[in-house]
Amino acid sequence: MPAPDAGPDWSTRDRPLGAPPRVIVIGAGVAGLATGCYAQMSGMQTRIFEKHVLPGGCCTAWSRGGYLFDYCIEWLIGTAEGNDAHRIWRELGALDGKTIANFELFNRVVDVDGRSVTFYNDPERLERHLLALSPADARQIRAFCRDLSRFTALDLHPFLTPPPLRTLRERAELLRAVLPRFRLLWRTAATPMHAFADRFHDPLLRSAFRNIFFQDPEGFPLLPYLFNMAAAHNLNAGFPQGGSLGLARSIESRYTSLGGVVGYRSRVERILVEDGRAVGVQLRGGARHYADHVVSACDGRTTVYGLLDGRYTGPRIERLYQEILGRPGALFPAVVSVFVGVDGSVGGADPHSTTYLLTAEQAARLPGALQRSLVVQLRSRYAEGFAPAGKSLLHCTYFSDFHSWKDLRARSRREYRARKQRAADTVLDFLERRYPGIGARTEVVDVASPATTERYTGNSQGSILAWKAFSEADDVAARLVARDRMRLPGLRGFSMAGQWVGLGGLIRAASTGRFAVRYLCEELGMPFRAWPSTDREPWHSGRLGRLPQLDRWPAPRHRGTAGGPAPKGGRA
Incomplete structure (x- = not known):
């Protein structure tokens, strides 16, 4: 890894004439690393500051006694070739040299009496299994499995381009994917899983369907269950070799190979602002580093009300962090x-x-x-x-x-x-x-x-996935991406990335880094560039690096x- 002081002089306010734009990224989670990778590929010079000693944020692991405690990934959307989610992981080098484990089932649920239901990813096998458990629920079972079969044919991974920057061709392709299944998407998005599960006669099925995602996230509609189970059936929701920290280390390796620098044990305490423009950051200890643009990929509330002292808010930000955040169930x-x-x-x-x-x-x-x-x-x-x-x-x-x-x-x-x-x-x-x-x-x-x-x-309230999807917060955060372009009112030279603007899920976190750089390239008049990593070295545990003893x-x-x-x- 390059030395922390490699590259340009970040301690000076102005960059030399003709030098590439400098970008500081706060946080080396998946979103921050993705931001750095795409900015480097697009011709910018970047530096990431991370308070911890490891990359990945919640996408992490730690070790003791020869055991590796993998904390984050349960399944990863984008492990199969031929879709935009997979393309992002290849651009970030996340799956370089790795094998993928796929499972025939999503989860099993066992009740207090020992009865169990297994949620196979294959729609036909799932239907046979559920009908054997509860013939009286045949109508509901067949409806769910029929929809699951329809979702297996759906290729919908809108992670490459933020909505305002989509070309006519990209919009046409999205419409071609959505329109034939619009009623399916609308109906499953409008049907709460709780309401659907309550229609079952068998009490085990009523409880089990709520827990397909291991525990009941409460408030989710049918759509995400069908989407993710269908992805698993298509081998597009597997588990990558190396697990959570392995994913983060691979993206870190891609970033540093592109010339990026990560500074660990570097806690940002303040974003420096001059004349309504972010110009750099101040670290704990007082060191200041300057850039043409700052991207915060850390906790949203810390960013807005800590690093920026609450000076740059607007109706959407205040609604999220002053109203919704305090409500029970707002966060995952x-x-x-x-x-x-x-x-x-x-x-x-x-x-x-x-x-x-x-x-x-x-x-x-x-x-x-x-x-x-x-x-x-x-x-x-x-x-x-x-x-x-x-x-x-x-x-x-x-x-x-x-x-x-x-x-x-x-x-x-x-x-x-x-x-x-x-x-x-x-x-x-x-x-x-x-x-x-x-x-x-x-x-x-x-x-x-x-x-x-x-x-x-640093995640608010210890929430790994931030705002709960399919909620009021989801709608507001979507406007932050599409309407506010991941910026804060009255503050130039600054963007936000990560789960607090793109919601939970690793592919969505990575896509916010891509979105942030797409917006920045448009602002600077620079072409956005991205290409797949060519690193094919087989993955091995040595690439996890030294794990701290906590x-x-x-x-x-x-x-x-x-x-x-x-x-x-x-x-x-």
């Missing part, structure tokens, strides 16, 4: 993650992902739980390298309240760690009942709370270990 829920490293194999014939519905009593034991369910993913099935040879890694998650974790950590670190221990113990108790003897084989337990997510990524918390021997070794715990 925060998550508690419990990783469990186990000696030997686990799960046998179980699928890679299962949502277990819990009784009220069981759910009450999970600290801060928002729903009566626990997701158990056999992460060592996703890719090699997540567990040492002969061992297994499980990732157990549940939606959780953010403020109770945040407030407790601020009030008492000891009580906060005890609460994390309760989460670990509850999950280990559950796993022991599911897989008798697993406690005695447990080697490592690691817990990340919503407060952890906020500490390491804070440890004591995890005394779990009572279900039957005298086994004390599990080691970590991450605050």
Whole structure:
């Protein structure tokens, strides 16, 4: 990687005559790295400042005891060739040299009595399975599977060009894709999943359909379920070798190969503004760096009300951050993650992902739980390298309240760690009942709370995916992209990118970086350029780089270990 002071002199206000435009990007998450890549390809000089020691933001992983705790990707849209999402990943080098794991099912849901439903990605197989479970629900089952089959033929990935800059040809192609299926898209977008699920006679199906996405996101319509399951059926929602941090490292490698520079442990404290124009940033410690344009790809509220002191707002920004942000359910829920490293194999014939519905009593034991369910993913099935040879890694998650974790950590670190221990113990108790003897084989337990997510990524309320899609915030954020061109009122030389303008999902985060540079190229009169990476070196775990050893918390021997070794715990 180039030295942090490589390239132009960023400490001077004016760039030399004829030198390329300079762009500073705040945040080395997927959106920030994508912004840097596209700006470099388009002939600009860029520098990214990142407060952490790793790229990726929430798209990250950490390691302990030989286990790799992969935090983000469950499926990645764009893993199959022949669509615009895949084109973006190739331009960013995200999939260079990697194999892709695809699964025949999206998720399995098991109720408290042990009955289960498996959401196969193949519409015909899913229909046969569901009809065998509940013949009385044949009409609803056939309707869902018929729509799923229709979605498998839909190629709709509008991630290359922001709406105002689309050419007549691009608009015509989009219309050709949408018009024949307009009624399908409109109907499935207008039908809430809860309303659809409530039509089933079988109580298992009523609950299971809500949890296709592992837990119930609440408020989602049918459309995203059908879209993502269809993508998985078309092998376009697979899991890339190297996982979450591997994806971030590949994009980082692409960025630095294009001449970009990432400065880690570089926390931006203020965006410098002169005469209504962003001219650079000030880091913690006082160092100032100047540029012709600044792109913030970090937390939206921090950007608007922290780095810019709330001086550049308008009706849309104020509506998002002063009204909607404070409403329950405005953000995608925060998550508690419990990783469990186990000696030997686990799960046998179980699928890679299962949502277990819990009784009220069981759910009450999970600290801060928002729903009566626990997701158990056999992460060592996703890719090699997540567990040492002969061992297994499980990732157990549940939606959780953010403020109770945040407030407790601020009030008492000891009580906060005890609460994390309760989460670990509850999950280990559950796993022991599911897989008798697993406690005695447990080697490592690691817990990340919503407060952890906020500490390491800066995301408001510990939300990994920011604004909840298909909501009022979704509509307002879409106008920020299409009407405001990702800018703030009264501030020139500045753009926003990332999930706080493009909403959740890695492909959408990456596309906001592309959009930001497309807008900037138009403003500067420069041609936008992008081409696929040509790096074909096979992926290997060494490309993850050095992983930091994060804070440890004591995890005394779990009572279900039957005298086994004390599990080691970590991450605050």
